[in-house]
Amino acid sequence: MNSRLLESVAGEFGTPVYVYDETKIISQYNRLKKAFGPQEVKLHYAMKALSNINVLKTLKEQGAGLDAVSIEEVLLGLRAGFEANEIMYTPNGVAFSEIEEAVALGVMINIDNLSVLEHFGMVYGASVPVCIRINPHILAGGHANISVGHIDSKFGISIHQLRHIQRIVEHYKLHIIGLHMHTGSDIVDADVFLQGADLLYHAAGYFPELQFMDFGSGFKVAYQEGDFVTPIEEIGTKIGESFQHFCKEYGRELELWFEPGKFLVSESGVLLVSVNVVKQTTSTVFLGVNSGQNHLIRPMFYNAYHRIENISNPEGQKKLYSVVGYICETDTFGYDRPISEAKVGDVLGIYNAGAYGFSMSNQYNSRLRPAEVYIKDGVPQLIRKRETLEDVIRNEIDLSKSASYATYE
Template identity: 65%
Template sequence: MQPKELLALAEEFGNPLYVYDAATIEQQYNRLTSAFSKVENLRINYAMKALSNITILKLLKKCGSGLDTVSFQEVQLGLHAGFSPEKIIFTPNGVSFEEIEEVAKLGVQINIDNLSVLEHFGAKYPKVPVCIRINPHVMAGGNSNISVGHIDSKFGISVHQMPHLLRIVENTGMHINGIHMHTGSDILDIEVFLYAAEILFDAAKNFKELDFLDFGSGFKVPYKKGDIETNIEELGKKLSKRFLAFEKEYGRTLTLAFEPGKFLVSEAGFFLAKVNVVKQTTSTVFAGIDSGFNHLIRPMFYGSQHAIENISNPKGKERFYTVVGYICETDTFANNRQISEIKEGDILSFRNSGAYCFSMASNYNSRFKPAEVLWKDGKGHLISKRETFEDLIKNQVEIEI
């Protein structure tokens, strides 16, 4: 999207504001399916925790996507958006057994990552098909906060526990129809991912009635010019070849599944905020915006670096700024960053704000959550309203003191 288009949306809908470009989401979905076009049965399950707005879900459904969910509430949202139960997979971690039961009753594919839960579920519901999440003990990403396939991760059943796992399956007579892994976000080296895939292929040989192999996701997207990203095309070529060979070895047609979240929506997102103050100290020039980590927590939480553009002055002379928010504790979006000269009232645009941004927003400091807009066919469509004071207090129960 162009600065003038974003500026017009900020003028129309106010700020702070989240904007998502529909064309970019569709392009990323098509890029992934094209990379694996040689696979007969390919299934993309959008990891909706990245961005769960109902309109975004409907857009991806129109593309042909299924859903990856991690809570009963996400399942409900998916069903509300029009996804059929068989197009949804439920991959929780540490939830109650009752929650897993509630999801199973809806006909959604269950994915279990705990031996005790697997045994309990198999004993109670032996005829319900179950997918198993394997921990391959592979560190494929560069950020320990979002890498989940390593040996110290709480996710998945260790591949070294396979004998115990097989004993549970044999004792309960349960039907295992899928096997899954997820190494986590920021896959830097596809060879490491392919190594983890071999572990999944080996594990799959233990189950004779599989319908699908799920390789999770974690594809890295570029956050700045020249940034490293996962080479999807090369991965598609190499993994497709290996998957087709495994199908022949296995003796039946299988579905190859992925669960991308960030890959599909990150680059489609822009977060727009107005500069309230420009403050010069003895060592730093601060640009203080009308937002904080209550709206965009990733820089503080993950150390992520979102590219920031002054769309009010995109071609101005660059100066160094530290961009901060209005929260009453340190909330720094960027340190000593080169940005076109900023003045009070300018609108800053934060790139790559489609994934894990609005979905992690809060009402900290009793601030309202921003509105969300979908840019589609050259027009901005409001897809969630800006919160009001009534939204802040609607669930509070006032009592006489």
């Protein structure tokens, strides 16, 4: 998306606003599919990254399935037109009643807890096929908060508990049709995936009825020029070859699954914000914008880098600015960034906002969530209205105006 298009979006829809480019999402999907060469791969989009129905429909049209981590995401996937058997439900720490609801809906169940697996066996036995999430004890990921496959992680059943899993499976005659792992995000080393793959191949020996293996995701995209990224084509070639070799040893062909989220949508998105103030202190020049951690929390939560450009003056002289939000908390989008000279009213573009922007947004300080705009067939279209104060107070109950209000002595 060029500066002229983005500036026109800001003029038409106002700021702050999330803007997503459908073309980029499709190209990322196709790139990942092609990376595995002759090895067929099934991609289940990790919808926690961005769950707008229009994005889900785009990926469904490309042939994707869904990775859902809550019953609400399952319901949103079904609403978007996905069949139940196209959705993998991978919960963590949920009430068993939520798993029962997912079973009733017919989606694939992925269990990451021995006690839950045993309870599942008591309730369903062999009547409902199930997948098991393995914790491979691999330390991977660009930040501690997105590293989920290490020994102290709350996710998955330890690779060292395979014999315990087998006892539960045999006792309750569970029908295990898939094995799953996910080590973390922002992984740049192809060998991490190969190491995890070898562990899953070993685990497969305990389960003779497998239909698929799910290697999760964690592919890193570029946030700035010269950034290290996941070598997708290298991973595709190596995993594809190793998987074909594994299938021969296993005795039959299995399906190979991945569940990319950020890789598909991160680079498609830009958060457009307006400069409210230019403030010079004794040491820093701040650009205060009409957004904050309530719209893009990744820089504060993960120390994530997001490229920032002055859309209104893209060719201007570069000056050092720290871009900060309007929230009553330290919410700095970027420190000491070289940005084209900015003035009040200029529109800034904060890039890589397609993943975990809107989906992690909040109403802190009673601020409103932005609108979402989709560039589809080259045309900007509104796909979510900007919130109003009515949205903030919609479910609030004023006891002084409630008929059930009572005073207790």
